[in-house]
Amino acid sequence: MSAAPLDRWALGRALTRMANASTAERARAAPREAPRQVARRIGITGAPGAGKSTLVGHLALERLSKGRLGVLAVDPSSPKSGGAILGDRVRMDDLERSTELYIRSLGSRRTCDGLADNLPEMLDIMDEFGFDEVLLETVGIGQAEYAVRAQVDTLVLVLLPDSGDTVQAMKAGIMEMADIFVVNKSDLPGAQKMATDIQRIAAVLRPPAGAWRPPILLASASQPDSIRALSQAIDQHQAWRGADPQWRTQLRAQRARYRLRRLLEMRAAEAIAGQGDDFVDLPMAEQLTAVLAAMRAALAL
Template identity: 70%
Template sequence: MNPSSLDRGALGRTLTRIANATPAELVQRAQRDTPLHPARRIGMTGAPGAGKSTLLGHLAMARASKGRLGVLAVDPSSPRSGGAILGDRIRMDELGTSPELYIRSLGSRGTSDGLADNLPEMLDAMDDFGFAEVLLETVGVGQTEYAARAQVDTLVLLLLPDSGDMVQAMKAGIMEMADIFVVNKADLPGAQRMATDIRRIGAITRHAQGAWVPPVLLTAASRPASVSALSDAIDRHQAWLAAAGRQAALRRQRARYRLKRLLEVQVAEVVANQDDEFLALPLRQQLSQAWTQLGKAIGA
């Protein structure tokens, strides 16, 4: 794909095909050549109401000069209808119509990990279309967004002042996964105290020599300097990744998630296709037959 001109129509159709692709079609797509210059991937996660969409919009404007920029924002889908409001796109319309900026809202659909169906393949497609950087916003369900860690180079965790998010995040273990901590809506009471508490936790956490130590930042959409500070922190982390030779580890992490997700989708299809007679069988027999069917499906 020629990086000099972005064919929005072709990209939109490609992402739609990938979103609706079967596991077999995804396996075929995986045979593509690895791009010479894959896009930098920046993830933003945090509980609902943390201001992810607004901050991501300002961050996109701050980073637009770094090359072609894509924004993939995941919205929760209805478990009954499968539809999504896609409010992130509505909130980001103020970013304008720059020819080098592409925004796509995604329904989470069948996933339960804060991401979207076939997201790894969608991110690969952004590489194919010559993007320099992709910003990924997760659903924001709090404790089930570990998958975001496997999909991005730099993971930003947003917390709110005095909201209890920090305690919940610590319980979920996501505090150990974030590369940058952001106390957003810093103009609210308690923001500085929250940042101090996070720094205190970081100070007693052991870090290997040469390891990245996550900074703690305060941001507010009304303070452009705070958004610039976040952008600078992302650049520093990207530089550390390159200097530390972390790219191979990131590729293995993504390959592991992709394999796990494809197997989960295939297993779900096998289970959904069973009738009442099958489900009346003893569990051991169900498992045996299901494994056989799964093997045939994967080999098809």
Template identity: 70%
Template sequence: MLARAPDDVPGAGARRIGLTGAPGAGKSTLAGHLALHRARGGHRMGVLAVDPSSPKSGGAILGDRIRMDDLAGSPDLYIRSIGSRSTSDGLSDNLPEMLDLMDAHGFDEVLLETVGVGQAEYAARAQVDTLLLVLLPESGDVVQAMKAGIMEMADLFVVNKCDLAGAQKMATDIQRIAAVSRREAGTWQPRVLLASSSKPETIEALSQAIDAHQAWLASSPRQAQLRQARARYRLRRVVERLAAHAIAALPAPVFDTSMPRQLAHVIEALQHSASDTTETTP
């Protein structure tokens, strides 16, 4: 696993845009239209849509790809649905490696759609440059239930399906909540936008807001912080996977021993994994 990880990915990779929000908020349709719009501007676009995997079978329906397939094709638009597999943070086991490969293959931008709402914002925040929180006009109760930290994670708030009643009120409520959220001086001030897949002008406005945030980020120390957070996340996910494999391979009698002995067996297995990786990596 580690031996296959690309070590020579250029420092300047694809710009990463994340979309997260509650199920049913229309993230997939919005992501598809946004990607198609930006691809028409000459960008080579990739879309990674994470679908929830069954905790029993491990399978995933991958319905996001089915919904996006209805969009008009573009030679510069690549769409891939991936199962969340064993993760519980709204992302996928091998997401960091997939993002690195898209950097290596010359994509200009990658749109990442996460599963659900909750812990997903915290995990996705480190993986993307610009994070969009997608909400519906009737999401008032959801917003009220959100922790302040989640509201502070988003760079752009998008009230989707804005042709429905209550959209403007929802946008006003979000602006009010965002205004009282604690942010350090000189940091990005989140914008609230209305969007609808049936209104191209709202997709254009959203795309311009993303460009504005990307321009701000390019001159901000925040970019270096994001790179470090991504490296930490990737290392943690690798260690978690290796530890899970090591525990699953332990013989049954080990679990009748003391916890320090069990831990020693796992650490020994991790050391063997690290040694094997060192020997197989050119």
């Protein structure tokens, strides 16, 4: 566990600076070696309205005894204004009564994969400030937004009772990525049926021998035992992960690839947006040449 007191002001400034960093600043911030301390990363994802924020809040309180805990919650940004309401932060305000708990809402900004701009670098900052664990709540997602998989060690997929159509839409995408399934708001009708439907889909996926078999849990904010069971399932998955000597190396490579891809995607978008109106009338080869030249200039370190 972290011994030095958390400098919340310095952490807040560092996260804000990185959230607004340019692609060149992001490239300079990329770590050249593994950090001395890497926080456990727990991803909480699911469709809009699944109750992720409430679940994260209760889970954070349950896991505070494990060390310094950070919560990064992604809220959707307006495609027109770029602003975000950041409702997750408002809903969790009453939880931040521990000196070892830090909560930050992030606007998704230009990303369309359930995460936020410059998120890998902000997770690096959480490591630098000595966090033992980070809960990462994605924006509401659908079938194909599973970029969070490479950013976390354990991925929890939150579903609602009577969301069968949602599960059917997800089963060829995020359903295959989850480490733990949670049917939230389990005090509502249809919760057990939803769990049975997930079991049926999980049986079809047929994980290979020795692979982790995702548990299917029922949870409710009004049932503390269900939150405790989810926390225990996370610990069990973390222990299983830790038994694989190659896992950390493989995950670090996946995260590096995602970081580079996002950096190039964002810089390409900036380079295209910066071209004049006559740019679209050029032959495609000249368009590519112009964009690549702009990208090289912006990323020159």
